[in-house]
Amino acid sequence: MATAKKPTARRRSPKPEPAKCPDCDGTGETTETVRVGPRKGRATDDHQTVLCLTCLGTGDDTTD
Structure with a gap:
């Protein structure tokens, strides 16, 4: 009888x-x-100092 495969851990690449x-x-x-x-x-x-109106204070580029 064949042995069962062990599950391998998947590595996630960082976002x-x-x-x-x-x-x-x-x-x-x-x-x-x-x-x-x-x-x-x-x-x-x-x-x-004022809040940036483009990104609303997040600092991320939200324009597509």
Whole structure:
């Protein structure tokens, strides 16, 4: 009688990392210039960190 084959463990290849977002370079955040004034919106030397609108903060390139 033939012997039964032993099951072999399958090795899974690691998933490729998603591409980085081109707008925020994979950080998920960008900087915006602070503007003041009701009419012209004069730009100041201050900056604020905002969520990247392209990837919504994930840092992954979601464009196809």
